[in-house]
Amino acid sequence: MSAPGIPFPSLATVALPEVPAAGSGDWPARIVESARAAAGRLPVPTPRDEDWRFTDVAQLAKQSYLVEAVPSDLPSAEVLRPLLLDEADGARLVFIDGRFAPALSDTGALAAGVRLVALSDVLSWGLGGSTADGDAGTAAEVRAHLARHVGFEADFFSALNTARLGDGAVLVADRDVQVAGAVHLLFLSTGRPAPLAIQPRVLVVAGAGSELTVVEEYAALGESMVFTNAVAECVVGPNASLHHVRLQRENRASFHVGRCAVSIARDGRYRSVSVNIGARLSRLDLNVTLNGQGAQAHLDGLALLDARQHSDSHTLLDHATPDGSSRQLHKCVCDGGSHAVFNGRILVRPDAQRTDSAQQSRGLLLSPKAQVNAKPQLEIFADDVKAAHGATVGQLDGDELFYLASRGLPAAQARKLLTYAFAAEVIERIPVRSLVARLAAQVMARSGL
Amino acid sequence: MSAVLQQLVSQPYKHGFVTDIESETAPRGLSEDVIRMISAKKGEPDWLLQFRLEAYRHWLTMTEPTWQNVSHPPIDYQDIIYYSAPKPKKKLASMDEVDPELLKTFEKLGVPMHERASLAGVAVDVIFDSVSVATTYKAKLAEVGIIFCSISEAVHDHPELVRKYMGSVVPTSDNFYAALNSAVFTDGSFVFIPKGVKCPMDLSTYFRINTQDSGQFERTLIVAEEGASVSYLEGCTAPKFDTNQLHAAVVELVALDDADIKYSTVQNWYAGDENGVGGIYNFVTKRGLCQGRNSKISWTQVETGSAITWKYPSCVLLGDGSSGEFYSVALTNHMQQADTGTKMIHVGKNTRSKIVSKGISAGRSSNSYRGLVKIGASADGARNYSQCDSMLIGDRCSANTFPYLTVQNPASIVEHEATTSKIGEEQLFYFAQRGVDAEQAISMIINGFCRDVFIHLPMEFAVEATKLLGLKLEGSVG
Structure with missing residues (x-):
């Protein structure tokens, strides 16, 4: 039988002699x-x-x-x-x-x-x-x-x-x-x-x-x-x-x-x-x-949720030096009663002149019980800056569904396919081929494809 | 920055003067006694006193919010005079009988009331230190059944309307400053457009803050019944003082089925000097309720003054098919701070909202857009589009964007875009080689940047706003 647990707030403070952390x-x-x-x-x-x-x-x-x-x-x-x-x-x-x-x-x-x-x-x-x-x-x-x-x-x-x-x-x-x-x-x-x-x-x-x-x-x-x-x-x-x-x-x-x-x-x-x-x-x-100077960051994110899942992603791009550039794409797919949160903060500090920053956040809601909270946030303290963000939350595109329907795809199948494609844009940016294939298969299975 | 430009930037406030009118003033501080005194002075019915006391008691339990992106020394609410009114004079039959000093004040502001009223066809309900002293065009409006008067008058003449709608959009317990306003509001405007009436002219109120240390707590209530429509203008200037003045107004709009309310503001209160000393604290709660089907509320604001501007004119889209709009230009210079934006709360089906916000920061100022778009679970087919653009002038100011998107309905679409740009050397160079000097070039660039908002202002305001921005920004680029 296991020993009684430690209450969460004391997890850090309770003395644990067996932890080897301290070293010599x-x-x-x-x-x-x-x-x-x-x-x-x-x-x-x-x-x-x-x-x-x-x-x-x-x-x-x-x-x-x-x-x-x-x-x-x-x-x-x-x-x-x-x-x-x-x-x-x-x-x-x-x-x-x-x-x-x-x-x-x-x-x-x-x-x-x-x-x-x-x-x-x-x-x-x-x-x-x-x-x-x-x-x-x-x-x-x-x-x-x-x-x-x-x-x-x-x-x-x-x-x-x-x-x-x-x-x-x-x-x-x-x-x-x-x-x-x-x-x-x-x-x-x-x-x-x-x-x-x-x-x-x-x-x-x-x-x-x-x-x-x-x-x-x-x-x-x-x-x-x-x-x-x-x-x-x-x-x-x-x-x-x-x-x-x-x-x-x-x-x-x-x-x-x-x-x-x-x-x-x-x-x-x-x-x-x-x-x-x-x-x-x-x-x-x-x-x-x-x-x-001249540093580059490229952040992509995907949250794929259903049932009662809750996923919160906070990102900070802190441009502290000049000539930096950053790109970001964040996507979330919410089915069931799931809840996705995205807070993307871009900070351009006073010295970070000629910063070039762009952020995209896209949410896809598949169920009436699902919820997305998005907060793309820009804080800019330098004047020679290009910074842009865009955020959308919505459903599958009606025109795209119609196109697939006109090609003879059943509605349910078309929805799954488009949902997969939505998520795949991020997955395909992973530079490890076997992982892309594995995740793609997983997303397909989850979409019922 | 060149010397000429420097000089232009540091232009003193052109509307800084004090009119000396005897005030009848409440003692400093706030207590139930002061509220009872305000209520008694205004001869209010008991239900309104109870409304005030309830708000006050709730206010005592609240704490000042701290989440906003502005900073100021703590406000001592016991060091404010909550009531001051020009001494009542005999009833006025015509404009000639208005206090000549008062008229002079408006002359200095460039608001020749009678002229403007007759030439431009604008009815001006003048609020001077919290009490209305003159109202024009009342008779003409009365012909079609429109009520346009001060809140105090409305309380006496149309108590059932005021009682029905006041606090229905912004409840007394809504937030710290709304509760304070509900407890101590002294006056404001009341507009009622009956069923099916299109208001024949733009309604306009000029607010003016006077008497040092007197916080102003106006209350505006506009109700448009089924199929009614109205365009309301609010413009502000204030004399120059060193002590910070708190301004916590509440504006409530109610639109029933197919009604249409357009509310425009040009705000140019004293912003403090270039070191941030003095200036108005503008903490306002503005909210519109699209209660009826296919109703529409549109906010347009040009915010150029105040040491701190902190307000979010909002729309609650309750009726199916209702729509809300928000067009804003916020300009900050020197040490000014602005945290402004809007809230669009979608509740009804097929509701639409549009947000266009333009922020311009110069000097050492801080300019934030903060907005909420919420699509509730019942808002099938809701649609929102938001655009927030910022422009920075100089490298010591800041521009921030804090949009909150909350979507709980899969049959809705929400889009948000934001960009940041600056007035570049290349642009100024291009203008220069075409023979346009820097001042004019900046004015043209700024006006182009703000065009999406200005086109929604009534004509006179658009002219005023264009001039105002040019004046405020002259010399900020070099």
Whole structure:
């Protein structure tokens, strides 16, 4: 029988001797300590907070959670195989209930100059002192960037994750390394025992001039409730290019809160595709800062919801330097009694002259009980700026349906086809072919095609 | 910025002067006693006193909102004079008997009342320090059954109408400032257009804030019965003062079946000096209720004044087939702040709304568009189109857009677009090589930018607004 859970508000503050977070040196311990203090200080957000106006985490916050997974049988090769990506063969880390699973991971085919290690290993090297066991370069990058970008001082969920810093993935690409395939970070939950709270952590550092594609995926193996509170930090070096695919396919009983903080240096390029399909309630905050002149960001998002699902996507494009450009396309498809929220904020700071920014948000409502809340938000403090956003919410286009009907397609079939096409525009922007095919099949199945 | 332009930017407020008229003034602060005094002074019936007291008691339980994108020092509500009125003089038979000083004030503002009234065919209900002192064209309007008078008069002469509609669109408990207004409102305008009547002329009210430290709390109520239509103009200027003045008005519009109300505003109150000292706080609740089938309410506003403009003229589209429109130009310069926009609440089937907002920021000002488009579950076939464009002049101002879209009906379409642009060197260069100087060029560019809104203003207002923007922005680009 499992031990009694910890009430949600104390998840960060209750002392847990078995958590290996602190390591030896003073550095991670200090961060964990201040995150713990922040999590204790910050109130759990409620719909009274503007940022959480349409997303009520009361259901999530009233639960008690277990924090340490009971080591369970690892999933068999047959279970795992359909979840793997051809492009990431020999370049994957797998985590079960938040803990690194070396037996399922494979880093055998990594390109030279790419380091992919578990955070728990890095922490065990003792970053404060010697790094005799580990790799000094990776340790230095972790030290330089971990918890430096996500701003846990002002955000409850980031603080909670950082306070429970324990395991996750660290991916570092050296200067000018170009990786042809993708790196797959697969976070699987078994949900045993339930309810379990998991705090995954990801750090990606793309060195100057490097090119890298990473797939960050969250999926459930069981049906029991899991609370996943994931934090990712991506550092895009000067003239580097990072493709980031974030895929959330939790089960319908689960809660998923994700944070992703991205910093782009001079002439760096960051492209991300976030797909939210699963979870009872999911929330993603994607904060991208264009920190160097000429940085580019391209964000695409898709939420595909039905039944009672709720998905909230908050993005921030922070143009802090001149000559940056950003493009964004966010789509949501709501069926059943689902509810999609999109808040896309574009901030152009006083010095960010000649910024060029465009954002598109499109919502498709398929049912009378579904709801979309969209808030495309522009905040502009520089005058030589091109900034535009567009938002639409509506139904399938009557002309398009008529066209398909005139070609002999039954109405129901035509609706499914158009719904699929609507979602496919985002899915097809994923640069990993096998993943595109898999997601397309999934969307088709869901549309009944 | 060149010296000439600099000089033009810092032009002093041209309408800053104080008229010295003896005021009968309530003691500073707010209490039930003050409300009873206001009510007694105005000889109000008991139900209206109860309305005020209920609002006041609710107001005491409310806290000031903080979500808006504006900042100001805290307002001391106990340091405001809630009632001041020109001393009653003998009844006026004609314009000649109006206080000559009052008339002079309007002369200085360039509003020659009688001339304007007769030449332009505009009936002007003059509100001077919260009490109406003259109303023209009343008889002519009465012929067709239109009631156009001050709220106080309406309370006496048509209590059943006022009682029926006042608070029906903006309830006393609606928000902090609406509750305050409901408790202490001193006067305002009342318009009633009976069934089937098209108002033969544009109705116009000029508001004027006078007497230092007297917050103004007007209340406007316009009711258009079945098939009626009216165009109402509201224009504002205020004398120059250093103390911030709070202005918390409430405007309620009610349109029954097939009725049509058009409400236009040009607002040019004192905006404070270039360091943000002084200026009016303009916190207004404006809302229209399209209660009847196929009714229509249209808001047009040109906001150029006030230290802080904070208002969202809204439409509740209740009747099937009703439509709401919002056309806005908001210009901020120096330290001005504006957080303005609209709310379109779609409840009825086949309701339509259109939003066109143009924000221009210059100096160190902050200009925000904030809007809500809500399509309720019952609003089958609802349609919304919104367009919000911002223009920045200079690199120390800000332009923000906060549109909220909430859609709960799959048989509806909502579209929102926003762009940001600036007056570029290239544009000015192009004009220069065609022999047009920078001042004129800016004026032309701005007028082109705002054209979509100006075409919805009544003619006289369109001329005034065009001049106003030119004046306000002269020298902002260099």
